[in-house]
Amino acid sequence: MVSGPCRNAQLNVRTHGGTLAAGGFVPHSIDFKDIEAARSTGASVVLTTPTLPSHSFSRMLDADIWLKAENLQRTGSFKIRGAMNALTLLNEEQRDQGVVAASAGNHAQGVALAAAELGVSATVFMPEGAAIPKVEATKAYGAEVIFAGRNLAEATDSAIEFSASSGSTLIHPYDDPRIVAGQGTLGIELAEQVPDVETVLIPIGGGGLISGSALALKHLNPSVRIVGVQSSAVPTYLEARKSGMPKEITPLPTVADGIAVSRPSDMCFEMIESFVDDIVTVTDQQTTEAVALLLERSKYLVEPSGAVTLAALLNGVVDAGGRTVAVLSGGNIDLLVLDGLVRHGLQSRGRFASFWVSVPDEPSQLAKVLESVGSLGGNVLSVDHHREGTDRDFGTVKIHITVETRSTEHIKEILQGLSDYVVSETQPGRANVSPS
Numbered sequence: 001m002v003s004g005p006c007r008n009a010q011l012n013v014r015t016h017g018g019t020l021a022a023g024g025f026v027p028h029s030i031d032f033k034d035i036e037a038a039r040s041t042g043a044s045v046v047l048t049t050p051t052l053p054s055h056s057f058s059r060m061l062d063a064d065i066w067l068k069a070e071n072l073q074r075t076g077s078f079k080i081r082g083a084m085n086a087l088t089l090l091n092e093e094q095r096d097q098g099v100v101a102a103s104a105g106n107h108a109q110g111v112a113l114a115a116a117e118l119g120v121s122a123t124v125f126m127p128e129g130a131a132i133p134k135v136e137a138t139k140a141y142g143a144e145v146i147f148a149g150r151n152l153a154e155a156t157d158s159a160i161e162f163s164a165s166s167g168s169t170l171i172h173p174y175d176d177p178r179i180v181a182g183q184g185t186l187g188i189e190l191a192e193q194v195p196d197v198e199t200v201l202i203p204i205g206g207g208g209l210i211s212g213s214a215l216a217l218k219h220l221n222p223s224v225r226i227v228g229v230q231s232s233a234v235p236t237y238l239e240a241r242k243s244g245m246p247k248e249i250t251p252l253p254t255v256a257d258g259i260a261v262s263r264p265s266d267m268c269f270e271m272i273e274s275f276v277d278d279i280v281t282v283t284d285q286q287t288t289e290a291v292a293l294l295l296e297r298s299k300y301l302v303e304p305s306g307a308v309t310l311a312a313l314l315n316g317v318v319d320a321g322g323r324t325v326a327v328l329s330g331g332n333i334d335l336l337v338l339d340g341l342v343r344h345g346l347q348s349r350g351r352f353a354s355f356w357v358s359v360p361d362e363p364s365q366l367a368k369v370l371e372s373v374g375s376l377g378g379n380v381l382s383v384d385h386h387r388e389g390t391d392r393d394f395g396t397v398k399i400h401i402t403v404e405t406r407s408t409e410h411i412k413e414i415l416q417g418l419s420d421y422v423v424s425e426t427q428p429g430r431a432n433v434s435p436s
Contacts, residue, residue, distance in 0.1 A: 030177040030271075032219040035184035035212060042084035042182060045117050049073050051193040051325060056297035061313055063320035066197070068190055071302045071331025075137070077258075078186055078209055078329050079110030079173075085182030086171050087114045095120050100168040102126070102159035104152050105134030106258055106330055107173040112141035123168065125159040127151050131334040151251075153263050174206030175265035184212025190325060191220040198322030201309035203329045204228040204237050204279065205259030207268030213327075214275035225277050227318050229308045231256040232281040236264050237272055241279055245269075255284045255341065258305030258330060280318055286311040288344040294328070295342065304341065306330040350408030352381065357399040357418075361387070366399060369418070376417045379404035 057065040098121035115122035122143040148158035163170040233254035246264035290311035309326035359365035386398040
């Protein structure tokens, strides 16, 4: 955990003069009045999402935990807030020229919906590996989708080039004060719903959501503690805070692709330094566990990028102080990926385990192993025999068993029950088993 200076005395933030884009020169300046105005501009489209107490997570953490369910927002994430504000503020000439954006999915859908609502043409550049459901949803809102680059940074470069050549206004996903002001409406909403909140956890990707929301929250309640949560694979703003300046980093693969932003914004960096108290990171395993728990306990479908806040609480990365709100920033998950995410999360919680068992290639050996597992309450999900391969002794068969279990302690009980065969446990949830 790295604490920042939280210089929240000044609510008007200016950095490096501004950004030159096809839509004109936009000063990096935003204050609370901009966020209030953004709330009015998006009122007809942006939903007021619920912030509700979680009895399950409050019990688990012995704390007062609330969840801000932005996964229930239109387009499935907070992005519509900023997109509606940015497009509403375009002048007539800019609307006629259309808009262009770059996104891996959520910002794309937000811009596409806002453009459809306001009658503006939209072109969206997406990385070549963008999730198909997000691509199809963006097209369904009426935007033209162009694939460009292997990641968001390369897609953004293509969008900037297109903006310069076509005259379309670039709607940056986070480095735009109009976007930040729109995202900040979440902070006002949250403060109204939980006026006595003491700690708020917000995911950090590009930084737009936490910048605007933290400004709003600190304006309304200067004593509130704001904690930003990043993936440990792409800790862009944590590294910027450590070094004292924003700079692009080399990202690692992560399940939290929605916040895998390696190129920081000068504007967002300064706002984060001004209003965000702490920045922490969580691992992919911690994140998938949170995704599974949110489905199981709260019945919320939340994408990994939106679940990092709860992951930080569940793993003690952040101590809940008083009434604590975890912002669940989005719920757009490819259903083909969901099964793997949930299984990964369940395995990390000890809800199922995989065992390799090596037994003599004789009748009744498999039955003995299965009887041992079943007598200890393990529910066998699958069994595979392997008679080929040089990694087994001659005259033996290797059996791979997947077992539904109750907890990591239950896994240990099953391993103890197989003690006549156990050689070693190579990693949590997996073991090598062979005759003694």
